[in-house]
Amino acid sequence: MTQPTEVTVRAMTPAEYDEWQHELAVGYAAEKVRAGNWPEDGAYERARAETAERLPDGPATDGMLLLTGEAGGSPIGRLWIGLVHPREVPDCAFVYDIEVIESRRGQGLGRALLAAGEAAARSHGAAALELNVFGANPVAIELYRTSGYRVTSQQMRKELRQPAEAPAPHDVPAALRRAAAAYDRAAFAGDPALLTAAERDLAALEAALCLSRAKLAHARLITGTGDHSEEPVLLDRALTLYRSAGDVRGEAEALCWTGIYHQFVLHDDAEAVPYLRRSAELAPDPLLRSYALRHLGVAAHRAGDLSGARALLEESTTLRREAGFTTGVAANLVGLIHIAAAEGRDATDLITEARELATASGATRILAEVEEAASHAASSQVASSQAAPNPSSR
Structure with missing residues (x-):
């Protein structure tokens, strides 16, 4: 044995x-x-x-x-x-x-x-x-x-709500069930009353799927692990569907990611800024607005507007702190470290916090960017520090 x-x-x-x-x-x-x-x-x-x-x-x-x-x-x-x-x-x-x-x-x-x-x-x-x-x-x-362990206490749970009573937003089975019911009622009873609502549900679902697929394509680009060519097509489709459905939050998110695509993939801040500004205007929640403000700050930095870039990134960082998005705070601090170096200010506190947050959240990619920014801050002169690094889409 x-x-x-x-x-x-x-x-x-x-x-x-x-x-x-x-x-x-x-x-x-x-x-x-x-x-x-x-x-x-x-x-x-x-x-x-x-x-x-x-x-x-x-x-x-x-x-x-x-x-x-x-x-x-x-x-x-x-x-x-x-x-x-x-x-x-x-x-x-x-x-x-x-x-x-x-x-x-x-x-x-x-x-x-x-x-x-x-x-x-x-x-x-x-x-x-x-x-x-x-x-x-x-x-x-x-x-x-x-191994000799015995039960000393036990928690038990029973679900009291049926899934149909409380579907999650854009829940796939629920949306498809409602569409099937609308078809049956129209086809067999001659009643089209449910068709409009079912079509609206499916449009919202399709928009969410397109945006999610676009984000995954973007992640493939960032990590160099696959094809990302569908990203602009998916973003355009999501934006069209959200607008036609009157979904302001969805439209704001699609606008933001369209701006990120132009900025990060095409390196075209002039095309990206209008999308990002409109996203910031429409965004109903602080976290989404923080994304738009972050990338507007990146555009201002690359245009040489250091004070404007700092204000935008600081506002974005405040929103991310309030939302508990510590990884996003660390990403923003990277930009603020570069700006501090360009303005001739001490970036020690920013570097320390960024390292701590990136380490605590396991964000090794951001941690590498923090170290790069720290090295830049230690060695650069104000006159040679006006160009911002190519941003990541966080």
């Missing part, structure tokens, strides 16, 4: 901790959304915030074991154990997270990693170890059950 693989644990390195923080938030947010506890919108940021509350000093937080599991000298997983129970259960530690890395899953390492974590908690004086597991994760439930 094959002997179980021996797993040991050690303290995470700083690099391992940074990578884990990002991956933990992604996974935790997904679990919360799947369990129906959180809406998808903002779940990642909420997960990051919860973790930051429990780890105010990062890997040096008192009472926390942040461990890397190893087998045969190679990392195979991670463990986060709190030596003080979150509900203050006496002498009981708590497992906040346990994970085997993807390439080593299916090898029976999860049980060995858990056992190594138990030994670590025991060595720090814990008399018991407790954890939570989502009901939608039967594999984990079975692992813990067969």
Whole structure:
């Protein structure tokens, strides 16, 4: 019989901790959304915030074991154990997270990693170890059950609303069901009363799909991973549909992304600015307006209007702070660092905050831009710093 693989644990390195923080938030947010506890919108940021509350000093937080599991000298997983129970259960530690890395899953390492974590908690004086597991994760439930864990409390949930009673905006099944019902009523009963509303629903759905596909095409361009040639066609179709439907918010978003396309892809600020200005005028919510203002600031920067660019980016940043969009704040700070350098001002505080925000949110692409801006600020002279970098569409 094959002997179980021996797993040991050690303290995470700083690099391992940074990578884990990002991956933990992604996974935790997904679990919360799947369990129906959180809406998808903002779940990642909420997960990051919860973790930051429990780890105010990062890997040096008192009472926390942040461990890397190893087998045969190679990392195979991670463990986060709190030596003080979150509900203050006496002498009981708590497992906040346990994970085997993807390439080593299916090898029976999860049980060995858990056992190594138990030994670590025991060595720090814990008399018991407790954890939570989502009901939608039967594999984990079975692992813990067969490892000697028993249920001490249980939450149960029943959905009281039927999907048809509360459809999500532009919900695909609901829109198609309403269209089918409108057809049946018209075709079989001769009553066209539902056709206009069904057509409006489908137009809104098509507009949302076109805009979403355009954004994905733009992401393909940014990452260099595929064809993005459909982006302008999709944006034009989305804008036409939103306008015909009288959807002001949708029109504002389509205008904004059309402006971004002209600025980022075609490098044509003169064509981009009217779209961005109109988007900023129409945008009913602060976050969307922050996008339009950001790219208007980029255009002003590239035109040499430093004070105008700074005002626009600062306004955009204020809106993003209020919305809790910390990754977007970091992206804006990159531009403000370049402007500060061009104006001969000290950018130290901007650089420090941008680094912290980009690191905390796992935005490695923005972090690279922060370092580039920091280098530029350290070495450039005001007279040679008038040109802005090509912006990213954040």
